Amino acid sequence: MAKKNLTKAVKDFWYGKPHTAEEGGRRLGELYEDKTGLLKHREWRGVKDTFYYMYNIWGYNYVHMVLDILKYSNNPIDFFKGTWRYRWMGQTYLPVIHWFERGLQGLHGEALAASAWHYRAMVSASIKQICTFFNADTRLHGGKQNDAYRHTIYCNETTCGTLFYPWKDAGYQYVSMEMIPYFVTCHVNSHTVLNYIDAVQSIGLPGDPCPMCQAEAGIFVLDDVPDSSPFIITCNEACDASVSTHTLQDWFANKPLFALPLPMQFDDPLVHKYCMNEIEECWKFIEEQTGTPFDWECMKKYLERQNKLQRDEWEKWEVASKTDYYPITGVAQALFRIYSTQYGVQTECWDEASEKVKKIMYKCVEKKINPFPQTRHRVIAWSCAPLYYSNWCTWAYNCWG
Template identity: 25%
Template sequence: MGAKLNSEKLGKFYKAGKKTSTRREWRGFKDTMYDFGCWLKNLLVMGKFIMKPTTIKALFTYRWFGNYMAAFDYIDRHLEGVRGPQLRIGHKQYDSIVGHLTQTMDTLFKCDKRIGNKHGKYDELNKKVVIMDENGMMVVAMGFPNLKFVSKEVPAIYTGSTIAQDGVLHYIEVSEEFQIPSDVCPMPCAELGCAIDEDFPICGVCAIHCNTTCDGSLMGNQIEDRHDDLPSFTMAAPMRHQQASVLPYSRDQVVAAIKFIEEHTGEKWDWDAFAKNCKTYNAQNALFDTWLEMNKTPYPQICGNNIMLYRDAEYMVISGRDASFLKLDQEITDLAKKGYENKVLAAKEIRHRAIVWGVHAQYYTAFNQWLANCWGIV
């Protein structure tokens, strides 16, 4: 028990055959207090969120919302064995997702015709909501500063399945009972099952779909449209999007999506807002490149599953529209540089490097942490 990496066996925190830990990890006084302080902060954020009437109603309305009961355990598992800069970087990334996700769900529940907007209380807010496919890049939202672009799939399936891996099995089974082929990617399959089960919030004035990352997503969108009962537009992005011959087509798809949004919301594309958000977006990408370059060295600093989930949120969902994330990126970069200068190791011994990839509904996201703690693979 102490501040050093691998100072105690992490497996002893769990009872045989049980998934939850018996106690919190002791990381030395300084790191333990920091970790506990972050735990309290998340408790306050989630407590404030869960006490809202719309959230309480959602808890008893949507099956998938129960997955978030394991949110604290999720963060703990993904920071097992971590100390020093990596602990602080991990918390900054995970905790920012907690804050952003609760805001997203708050908007969805307020505008939901089943919950907050059952009697038109949030009609004005709902008029500003555009439903965006979880795999659709939010870059198109950069030019609409007065609109709220939200994805219902992200809280319902995408993030929920990282927190509770078996939490979306029900929806996959619903899809297969609907005679959807069982070899379809589990993410769009689960999303489709959620739509068939009528378990998505009903809100927004229009919806943007896309065919990425695979045709399974496009298949699901067609049935989700029946659930949404909203005007929708599908951006059919070419898979070989860097090929010169498809660039004009890709541009036309984006322009058509923008016109569709303008028609159904009454808002006009704002080039100044787009340029401002692009500047933030590019600055974030430059810092991310710094992280990757650092990770090529013998002293990688930003690794584990937190970099993936945080990057998904920042790059795809936020897309430069929230400048506070740029400030957070700079703080993370400063921590990483300090750790690199001090030759801090992310694991007791770094033996190999690995890139772990998989669909969230399909693989165990804490696998990265197990690799680092037990095998020195980062």
């Protein structure tokens, strides 16, 4: 018996414990302090995968987080000033690797490597958006409106980023007012939004609307949105509460604002005509505010890049739906899709990550590697709720298959 136990211990050390508890395997809940979300220690995945995680994911990402700041920031000091100025920033930048821990929990081999590249792209794009904020933020520059301020376009987080491609080569960058202060932060640290929900309810908003819209309004109530653009484009979200959100944003921001309402219907010819008119009016508004004309060739160039990324996504979805060889977790896939479509091709990180993931995916298909061999169910996890804690889908696989 002692020899058998020793053999199992050596095998578990070298390869990592089996997935299921029935096989004497891992019990991921035991990694945490009881009744908390605090890890006692990191998961041991076997020698190969643990060292891969330590160097190729943990170490690699921390190094590149610093390099991204140096790459995208006009003055790295502004980044650190912003960390002290904004509550959401201090609560999420340093613990970002804990986001990786939750989303990649229980993963080995190809699933660990491929899913991590999606997370890496999201971190890189987030840092670029943060730097776009801070490069132009009047609060970090003594109230002065610099050139970056005049070349930044503020939009709502569900506004399609492709709308702003015609001005990209003229030096304009668009950035969502809520994507970083709210949407990203609640994935990295879900406790950050509670303060903003309390803030907007304190001025009289009832507690029953969508908490997402409440938090997005709350960051304006607490003056926690950088002042980085001379005007704003807003659009409605998938719930009625967003109308109140944009009303409050208009009050607190006090800037020229264009409301771009999106219909909840898509196949009505009259709706198509209405949307075309709204988008054209939005483009006229941007031309008036920037003094820079619409550039069709510029838009076409970046749309072609966007379409290439979309074709990559279709290919990945085909493998996921028709084979057992797709190496990405549900959370890593869903968040990558949300981030990349909302921010658009303002950065090359989406293309780079997609190519790396496809290479791993092709290997899985060619060698018939099943990265999730314990799968028993397929679950459709819709929208924000299962992603709110950033790892519901991963947790569901580890618990139920």
